Structure formats: C-alpha cells, structure tokens
Amino acid sequence: MEKTLSRVLIGNYSELPERLGKTVIIADKEIAVFKLASGKIRAIENRCPHKGGVLAEGMISGEHVFCPMHNWKISVNDGQAQAPDEGCVDTYDVEIKNGFVYVLVNV
Amino acid sequence: MAKQKIVLIGNGMAGIRTLEEILKLSPDAFDITVFGKEPYPNYNRIELSKVLQGDTSVSDITLNEWHWYEDNNIKLYPGETVTTIDKDQQIVYTDKERKESYDQLIIATGSDPVILPLPGTDKQGVTAFRDIKDCEKMVDYSKKYKKAAVIGGGLLGLEAARGLLNLGMEVDVVHLSDSLMDRQLDKEAGALLKEELEKQGMNFLLEKQTSEILGDDHVSGLRFNDGEEMEADLVVMAVGIKPNVTLAKETGIEVNRGIVVNDYLETNVPNIFSVGECAEHRKMVYGLVAPLYQQGQVLAKRICGMEGEAYKGSVVSTQLKVSGVDVFSTGQITENENTKSIKVFDDWRGVYKKIIVEQGKITGSVLFGDTGDGNRLLSLIKKGAAVEEYTDPGQNEESGCGLVADMPDDELICGCNGVTKGTIVDAIETQGLNSVEQVKGCTNASRSCGTCKSLVSDLLEYTLGEEYEENQKETVCGCTTLSKDEVIEEIKEKGMTNTREVMNVLGWKNGEGCAKCKPALNYYLGMLYPVEYEDERESRFVNERLHANIQKDGTFGVVPRMYGGVTNAEDLRKIADVAEKYEVGMIKLTGGQRINLLGVNKEDLPSIWGELDMPSGHAYAKGLRTVKTCVGSEFCRFGTQDSTGLGIALEKKFEGLSGPHKFKMGVSACPRNCAEGGVKDVGIVGLEGVWEIYVGGNGGTDLRQAELLCKVETSDEVLEWTGAFLQYYRESANYLDRTSVWVERMGIEHIQEVVGNKEKRAELNERMDLALSAIQEPWSEAINNGTLLKELYEKVNA
Ligand code: SRM
Numbered sequence: 029m030e031k032t033l034s035r036v037l038i039g040n041y042s043e044l045p046e047r048l049g050k051t052v053i054i055a056d057k058e059i060a061v062f063k064l065a066s067g068k069i070r071a072i073e074n075r076c077p078h079k080g081g082v083l084a085e086g087m088i089s090g091e092h093v094f095c096p097m098h099n100w101k102i103s104v105n106d107g108q109a110q111a112p113d114e115g116c117v118d119t120y121d122v123e124i125k126n127g128f129v130y131v132l133v134n135v
Numbered sequence: 136m137a138k139q140k141i142v143l144i145g146n147g148m149a150g151i152r153t154l155e156e157i158l159k160l161s162p163d164a165f166d167i168t169v170f171g172k173e174p175y176p177n178y179n180r181i182e183l184s185k186v187l188q189g190d191t192s193v194s195d196i197t198l199n200e201w202h203w204y205e206d207n208n209i210k211l212y213p214g215e216t217v218t219t220i221d222k223d224q225q226i227v228y229t230d231k232e233r234k235e236s237y238d239q240l241i242i243a244t245g246s247d248p249v250i251l252p253l254p255g256t257d258k259q260g261v262t263a264f265r266d267i268k269d270c271e272k273m274v275d276y277s278k279k280y281k282k283a284a285v286i287g288g289g290l291l292g293l294e295a296a297r298g299l300l301n302l303g304m305e306v307d308v309v310h311l312s313d314s315l316m317d318r319q320l321d322k323e324a325g326a327l328l329k330e331e332l333e334k335q336g337m338n339f340l341l342e343k344q345t346s347e348i349l350g351d352d353h354v355s356g357l358r359f360n361d362g363e364e365m366e367a368d369l370v371v372m373a374v375g376i377k378p379n380v381t382l383a384k385e386t387g388i389e390v391n392r393g394i395v396v397n398d399y400l401e402t403n404v405p406n407i408f409s410v411g412e413c414a415e416h417r418k419m420v421y422g423l424v425a426p427l428y429q430q431g432q433v434l435a436k437r438i439c440g441m442e443g444e445a446y447k448g449s450v451v452s453t454q455l456k457v458s459g460v461d462v463f464s465t466g467q468i469t470e471n472e473n474t475k476s477i478k479v480f481d482d483w484r485g486v487y488k489k490i491i492v493e494q495g496k497i498t499g500s501v502l503f504g505d506t507g508d509g510n511r512l513l514s515l516i517k518k519g520a521a522v523e524e525y526t527d528p529g530q531n532e533e534s535g536c537g538l539v540a541d542m543p544d545d546e547l548i549c550g551c552n553g554v555t556k557g558t559i560v561d562a563i564e565t566q567g568l569n570s571v572e573q574v575k576g577c578t579n580a581s582r583s584c585g586t587c588k589s590l591v592s593d594l595l596e597y598t599l600g601e602e603y604e605e606n607q608k609e610t611v612c613g614c615t616t617l618s619k620d621e622v623i624e625e626i627k628e629k630g631m632t633n634t635r636e637v638m639n640v641l642g643w644k645n646g647e648g649c650a651k652c653k654p655a656l657n658y659y660l661g662m663l664y665p666v667e668y669e670d671e672r673e674s675r676f677v678n679e680r681l682h683a684n685i686q687k688d689g690t691f692g693v694v695p696r697m698y699g700g701v702t703n704a705e706d707l708r709k710i711a712d713v714a715e716k717y718e719v720g721m722i723k724l725t726g727g728q729r730i731n732l733l734g735v736n737k738e739d740l741p742s743i744w745g746e747l748d749m750p751s752g753h754a755y756a757k758g759l760r761t762v763k764t765c766v767g768s769e770f771c772r773f774g775t776q777d778s779t780g781l782g783i784a785l786e787k788k789f790e791g792l793s794g795p796h797k798f799k800m801g802v803s804a805c806p807r808n809c810a811e812g813g814v815k816d817v818g819i820v821g822l823e824g825v826w827e828i829y830v831g832g833n834g835g836t837d838l839r840q841a842e843l844l845c846k847v848e849t850s851d852e853v854l855e856w857t858g859a860f861l862q863y864y865r866e867s868a869n870y871l872d873r874t875s876v877w878v879e880r881m882g883i884e885h886i887q888e889v890v891g892n893k894e895k896r897a898e899l900n901e902r903m904d905l906a907l908s909a910i911q912e913p914w915s916e917a918i919n920n921g922t923l924l925k926e927l928y929e930k931v932n933a
C-alpha cells in the first residue's frame with residue numbers, strides 16, 4: 029500500500045509542557061514531542077536506539093534528550109545518538125499554525 | 136578504474152580493526168566483503184567474561200553495529216564460513232555456495248579453543264569458553280544445574296569460574312600444574328591468587344589430570360588419571376587456544392603453529408595477508424588484542440600502499456578480569472642464572488611485587504594485590520629502559536607524565552578498545568575534556584577493563600598541564616569547572632533562584648546543562664531554600680518527576696508507603712482490588728518490606744493512587760525510602776525495645792524528605808539486627824535501656840558496614856540525632872553520594888563532633904524542621920492538580 033504524508037493535529041502549542049516531552053500516538057507510531065527551552069517543537073520516534081527506552085520521559089538539554097533508561101544522549105534535531113554511542117531514531121517535521129501543532133507523518 | 140576488492144575472512148576483533156584502520160586511511164578506495172562464521176556483528180570477545188559475570192549483557196558488547204557495515208559500504212555475510220581459497224584464480228568459496236573474487240585477501244580466523252582428546256567430550260554439558268554461544272550455554276545451564284567443573288586454571292578458566300560462581304553454581308577448577316595461571320605468574324603470586332579466589336568461593340583441584348568425562352548422553356562428572364572422580368553437571372574446557380589455520384593450510388599457505396607472516400603481515404602467497412590470533416609473526420602467536428591491533432595498523436598501511444613502519448612484535452601484559460583480584464604480569468616471569476630480581480612480599484596485606492632485571496634492564500614483572508605500577512613497568516620494558524629509571528625515577532618520571540610523553544602517537548593506551556594516545560590527546564584538545572570520565576565518554580578508552588585509567592589520567596595531565604591539576608577537584612559535572620561547594624556559595628551570595636539562572640550566571644559551558652547537573656542544581660536549590668524554591672519538574676529524572684519507578688518497557692511500578700513494614704487488612708484489600716482492576720503485571724514484596732505493583736501504564740497511575748488512597752512510598756526518590764523494622768519487644772522473645780514503634784515514628788517524621796541520594800533505615804530490638812541496620816544509612820539497634828545509632832552503611836553496589844554514631848536512651852533522642860545527622864548529610868554531601876561515601880569522606884569522628892555538639896545539633900534540627908514543613912504528599916498533589924495530570928500523565932492519541 030502507498031503511504032502518504034499526512035499532517036496530524038496533536039494539540040495546542042500553549043498546552044504542551046515546556047522543556048518536557050509528550051508521548052503522541054499516531055496510528056501504529058509512537059512519537060516523542062518536545063517543547064524546547066527555545067520554544068521550538070521537535071518530534072522524534074519514541075524508541076531509544078539502544079534498548080527502546082521511552083525518550084518522551086527523558087531529560088532535555090538544549091537540542092538533546094537524555095534517555096531515561098541508560099542515559100544515551102540523542103539529538104532531537106536529527107535523531108542521532110551522540111558519541112561514543114551510535115544509532116539513530118526517526119525524526120518528524122512539525123508545523124505550528126494558529127497556535128496548533130501538527131506532526132507530519134507517513135501513514 | 137574499478138575499485139580494488141578486499142575480502143576479509145573472519146568477522147572478529149583483529150580483522151574488523153584492520154578494516155577500520157583501512158577506512159581511516161583511504162575511505163573510498165576499496166570494495167570490501169566480510170565473511171564471518173558467527174551470526175553476529177563484530178563484538179568484544181574480551182567482555183564475554185563480564186557478560187558471564189553479569190556485569191554487562193550480550194547486547195552491550197557489540198563493537199560494530201549492523202549499520203556500521205552498511206554505512207561503510209561493507210558487504211557482510213554473517214553466519215557464513217569460507218571453505219576454500221583458490222589462490223591462483225583469487226577466489227574464495229563459502230558453505231553457502233557463494234564465490235567471491237578478491238584482489239587482496241585477509242585471513243583473520245582467530246583461534247579455536249583446545250578440546251582435550253578425552254573420551255566423553257562430545258557429551259551434552261561440555262563447553263568451551265570462546266564465543267557468545269558458549270556464554271549463553273553456561274548461563275542456561277546455571278539455571279538448571281548446580282555443579283560446574285572448569286578444566287584449566289589459567290586466565291580464561293578463572294574468569295569462567297568466577298562467572299559461574301556469580302551465576303550461582305558451585306565451581307571446582309581442575310588444573311594440571313600445582314600453581315594457578317602458571318604461564319603468567321610465578322609460584323608466590325599463584326599461591327596468593329589461589330588464596331584470594333578460595334575466599335571468593337572457588338574450589339581448586341591442582342595437579343590433577345582429567346582422563347575421562349563421565350555420563351550417558353549428559354555429563355555427570357570427571358575421572359582423573361589417579362582414579363578419583365568428581366561430580367559435575369557442566370564441564371568448561373579452558374585449557375588453551377590453537378590458531379585456526381585449517382583453511383590456510385589447505386590453501387597451501389605456509390603454516391607453522393600459526394599462519395606465517397612477515398613484518399608486513401604478508402603470507403608467502405601473493406595478495407594474501409593474515410592478522411590476529413591465527414597469525415604467527417617471528418615465531419610468536421599472540422592471544423591478546425593489544426598486539427593484534429598493532430598488527431592491524433601495520434597491515435592497513437600495507438594494503439593502502441602507504442609507507443609505514445614494519446611490525447616488530449609486541450611486549451604484552453596480562454590482567455585477570457575478576458573483581459577483587461589485582462594481578463599483573465608482563466615479560467619474563469621466572470628468574471634464571473642471568474637475572475637478578477627486586478622483590479617485595481607483604482604477606483599481611485597480600486601484596487607481592489617482583490621485577491626481573493637482566494643486564495641492568497627490566498625484562499619482566501609480576502604484581503599481585505597492588506598493580507598500580509603495571510603500566511609504567513610495561514612501558515619501561517618496551518623502551519628497554521635501565522632499571523634505575525624504575526628504582527630512581529627522574530623528576531619527570533615521577534608524575535607518570537614523562538612516561539606518556541615519550542609514547543608515539545599511535546601507541547595503544549586502551550588495548551581493549553584500541554584507542555591510541557593520539558586519539559585521546561586529540562579529543563582532550565579539541566573537545567575540551569578534563570576528566571577521565573569525559574575521555575571515556577568521548578573515546579571509549581577505559582570503558583572495558585579499566586586498567587588503563589591511570590594512563591588516561593597521565594595523558595590529561597600531560598596535555599592540560601597545570602590546568603588539569605586544578606581540574607582534579609570534583610566539579611559538579613563537565614558543564615562547569617566549579618565544585619559543589621563553590622556553586623552553593625555562589626547561589627547563596629547571589630541569591631539565585633533557579634537552575635537556568637545558576638547556569639547562566641556561573642558561565643556553564645552548556646547553557647542548558649546536562650542530565651548530571653540539572654538534578655544536582657535542582658536539589659541544592661531546594662535544600663538551600665526549602666520553602667521558597669519551586670521544584671523544577673524538567674530537572675528531575677523521570678521517576679522523581681512522575682513519582683513512580685519506570686520499567687524497561689516504559690510502564691511503571693507503584694509502591695505505597697507501609698510504615699515500618701506494618702500493614703493491615705484494609706490496606707491489603709485495597710492493594711488487591713487495585714491490582715485486579717488494573718491488571719498489574721506483578722505484585723511483589725520488595726526488599727524494603729512493602730508491596731510493589733509492577734507493570735502499570737502511565738495513564739493509570741493517577742487513578743490507581745486515587746483508589747489506593749495511601750501515601751507514596753517514595754520508592755523512586757533521592758530521599759527517604761524505607762524504614763525496615765523487626766518484630767521487637769511486643770512479640771519477640773529477645774526484643775528489648777519497641778523497634779516497630781520507633782521505626783514507624785522515624786518513617787512518619789522523615790517521609791518525603793529529599794536528599795543528595797536515597798537513604799534507608801532499619802530498626803531492630805536486639806543485636807541480632809533482623810532489620811539489617813548494619814547495612815543501612817541509619818541503623819538503630821535497641822539494647823536494654825539504650826538505642827545504638829549506626830550510620831553510613833550500604834547494602835548495595837559497594838557494601839559498607841555502618842559505624843556507631845552514638846548511644847542514646849530515649850526514642851526522642853534517636854529522632855533528634857537522626858534529624859541532625861540527616862540534615863548535615865543533606866547540607867554537605869555531593870549530589871548522588873550515599874551516606875556511605877559521605878561518611879567515609881568526612882570521617883565518623885568529624886560527624887560525631889558536629890552532631891554531638893548540642894548547639895549544632897539544635898541548629899541542624901531547626902533547619903531540618905523547616906525542610907520537613909515544606910513537604911507535600913506527591914500522589915495526592917498530582918491527582919488534585921488538573922494541569923499536572925494533563926501535562927505529565929496524559930498521552931496524546933492523535
Ligand atoms: C523494588 C526493589 C527490588 C525488589 O523487588 O525488592 C528495588 C528496585 C530497584 N532498585 Fe534497589 N530495589 C529495592 C531494594 C534495594 C535494596 C535493599 C533494601 O533497601 O533493603 C538495596 C541495597 C541496600 C542499599 O540501598 O544500601 C538496593 C540497592 C539499589 C541500588 C544501589 C545503591 C547503592 O548506593 O549502591 C540502586 C542504584 C541506585 O540507587 O543508584 C538501586 C536501584 C533500583 C531501581 C530503582 C533501579 C532503577 O533506577 O530503575 C530498581 C527499580 C526496579 C523497577 O523496575 O521498578 N537499588 N535496592 C526494592 C525496593 C525497596 C523498597 O521497598 O523501596
């Protein structure tokens with residue numbers, strides 16, 4: 029089946045907690061959405077490349093999140109684990125319009 | 136022009152290391168194909184010992200993940216064995232009917248474990264210790280069987296034996312010689328080693344030669360050639376390794392003990408090279424990674440057609456990866472008529488040191504008990520230094536700096552992970568590192584066996600000079616050069632009120648901090664301003680943010696408070712009802728005398744708390760966890776005091792109190808100490824008319840016995856002294872130091888002096904009371920706060 033890119037509404041910008049993650053479920057995907065200190069929103073796959081830790085519960089520092097399981101440091105921009113660890117999670121584009129936040133996913 | 140084709144036989148440590156070196160030198164020059172008999176990506180064989188000992192898991196020892204091969208365009212055929220090499224046509228054939236041509240062929244087939252030619256080796260329950268499969272087999276057996284015999288008292292055998300002990304088996308080590316590790320240690324060190332390992336629970340049968348493995352299909356024991364027999368359900372053969380040369384031999388490549396190579400790792404057949412444990416260079420076959428990595432470097436240059444130094448052989452050193460045992464050996468280990476030796480033997484402390492000198496030069500050494508000099512000796516031997524350089528070091532040797540200064544850039548510092556001096560120095564310089572921890576994080580050096588830590592520290596000193604000295608002080612984390620005390624002073628002085636302000640004002644390198652300093656600063660601020668400070672949820676580790684224990688699958692554990700381990704029918708009923716209604720994964724009694732509901736979904740947490748209507752047990756907190764109690768005078772025939780009552784009073788008073796780390800208490804009513812106060816942060820023992828207060832015990836990672844703080848008469852005094860002790864700990868310990876570490880650092884006498892001083896005790900208690908006054912019960916707080924519920928506990932179903 030062809031997959032198409034959809035724009036999925038996940039909530040109000042103002043209601044997302046600051047400097048914290050939010051677990052968002054879209055069809056069969058689990059996504060971690062973060063509102064960074066800068067106010068930017070980032071969305072990445074909610075599965076740590078190490079052992080599948082839930083990244084949405086991690087601690088955020090700048091543009092990175094620390095996995096709550098074993099403290100891997102993952103970039104919320106490109107999904108890359110930081111050295112010396114290796115691995116990558118999927119990232120999703122985000123749109124903010126009229127105070128609503130949308131995540132772009134293939135479903 | 137088409138790329139040159141490299142084929143590598145053997146997806147192991149030496150072969151892949153060579154490819155890494157090649158990729159560094161000429162990233163896109165070659166088409167690379169790898170065949171590996173084992174169905175895994177390249178992993179760290181060394182760490183199998185740690186896997187068996189339970190310190191790490193199979194999934195954590197991978198060196199090159201699958202995507203590494205992809206990222207570097209390497210074609211990998213895992214689980215595929217090369218069966219034939221046609222050296223004239225330059226083609227290899229595999230057991231899966233594949234054929235692959237090559238321009239350059241690297242044979243890195245490693246070694247095979249030696250299996251003694253005894254009757255019965257084919258029985259179930261007989262294994263070697265070489266790969267993941269062997270390791271998994273042993274773990275599996277340990278779950279079903281009790282008795283293991285390890286044949287071979289060398290390095291591998293002893294590491295296997297230690298692992299099997301950790302897995303709960305009884306272990307007998309059978310060894311042919313009368314001394315353990317006789318290839319690496321002399322008799323004296325061997326005897327000390329035996330004594331230590333016996334203390335750890337190993338049993339030894341020395342000077343025993345196995346003649347037969349007994350049993351039907353499955354092994355049941357061993358018979359020795361003196362006719363004696365022993366029982367065993369598992370037999371591990373660790374009697375040595377032999378280079379895996381079959382393929383080379385069949386191809387007509389020159390083979391002696393290993394595949395014969397010259398100083399450039401070339402075999403006698405054009406375009407075929409060999410590296411690793413299967414290769415024999417100047418009559419030497421190596422069985423440790425450090426020399427194999429050196430070979431890999433030389434071979435990489437040769438294959439890339441670069442001028443490079445020839446491989447001239449390596450001086451190796453051995454360490455035993457068994458915790459609690461420090462042995463080191465290098466070079467020559469026994470004396471002869473041409474040698475003199477320096478010996479120090481401290482039987483009392485179990486320290487032994489021998490240095491062998493021949494014609495004024497150090498040629499070998501054996502260390503036991505204190506191996507701090509190991510790296511230095513190794514390096515002196517390598518450079519052929521005169522013995523005086525060791526006995527009478529010049530000023531610059533003293534620091535260890537001279538040693539690392541002399542090393543060439545490509546000298547290996549961390550043999551296990553193949554990290555060179557150049558890489559470490561470069562990382563220190565370009566990434567602004569200033570601690571061993573950071574170097575470990577950035578380069579992997581000292582991540583496996585840790586024996587190179589002192590060299591890494593020397594390199595830091597050598598690279599950073601005075602700056603490093605300064606950095607020796609414990610900083611809060613890598614984001615700052617300030618220590619905890621300095622940060623606290625600044626916070627007080629400048630009246631800072633949140634973590635971001637602290638980071639900005641104090642010039643944190645990373646303006647948003649890291650997972651280490653965020654919770655630390657959050658704690659210090661809360662400790663300094665218990666009433667005013669608003670706790671930052673985003674600076675808390677998930678457990679403390681959500682007030683539950685996260686599990687590996689992202690569900691949570693719920694542990695309600697059960698003061699002093701005492702419960703009642705009503706609470707038990709509520710727990711049972713909730714467990715049933717929410718279909719929790721498991722109901723388990725914890726080691727802290729209460730009940731854990733495991734496998735709860737995050738969304739269900741608030742409703743469960745509501746229905747339980749019990750306070751949080753803070754099983755997740757850096758703060759008061761449990762107060763264990765014994766039965767006490769009310770029921771027990773030995774009880775002298777109401778330990779249960781005092782335990783409950785302590786728990787009610789201090790519940791919810793935060794700390795630099797968690798703290799636990801135990802109250803018993805007689806010296807039998809059934810509540811295990813000897814390994815608690817605060818352990819109280821009741822005697823006739825007296826309570827003894829012990830502090831600084833730990834039953835966790837680093838066991839420590841608690842020390843007596845004082846003896847008092849009434850339970851009110853226990854509360855008073857405990858309050859002062861805890862407050863002093865809260866105010867002066869580094870974040871994440873348990874009381875055990877803190878008491879060790881401060882010294883019990885000092886703590887007695889402070890807490891024993893009546894005025895100070897009163898002041899400490901005053902500040903403690905203030906801290907206690909600000910505590911809110913977290914579960915009810917969460918369920919009564921709509922924003923919290925929405926922000927923290929709800930998922931979005933879009
Ligand atoms: C639930 C419990 C095991 C059990 O089923 O019995 C437990 C579970 C965990 N312990 Fe423990 N410990 C439990 C009793 C203990 C004990 C025994 C005791 O308290 O009497 C110890 C040794 C005593 C001690 O602390 O001195 C203990 C020493 C540790 C340590 C090592 C601490 C140390 O300083 O060395 C850690 C790691 C840490 O805290 O950093 C730890 C960490 C953990 C964590 C929280 C791991 C983590 O960070 O996620 C475990 C959560 C498991 C989970 O999936 O929810 N657990 N843990 C016990 C809860 C007791 C309670 O009622 O609160």
Ligand SMILES: Cc1cc2nc3c(=O)[nH]c(=O)nc-3n(C[C@H](O)[C@H](O)[C@H](O)COP(=O)(O)OP(=O)(O)OC[C@H]3O[C@@H](n4cnc5c(N)ncnc54)[C@H](O)[C@@H]3O)c2cc1C
Binds near residue numbers: 147
């Ligand atoms: C338990 C244990 C602990 C150890 N501890 C230490 C230590 O503390 N320090 C230290 O320096 N060293 C230690 N070693 C030794 C170290 O692991 C080895 O020296 C190193 O792994 C050898 O590397 P290699 O590449 O030569 O061989 P290997 O890593 O064995 O790789 C060879 C690979 O080739 C494959 N192969 C063989 N024949 C074929 C074929 N025909 N076709 C395809 N593939 C083939 C094999 O299956 C194997 O995967 C330890 C070893 C063990 C087993």
Ligand code: SF4
């Ligand atoms: S509960 Fe404690 S001992 Fe058990 S695995 Fe977890 S941390 Fe280790």
Ligand code: FES
Binds near residue numbers: 077078079081095099
């Ligand atoms: S699962 Fe994320 S660090 Fe281990």
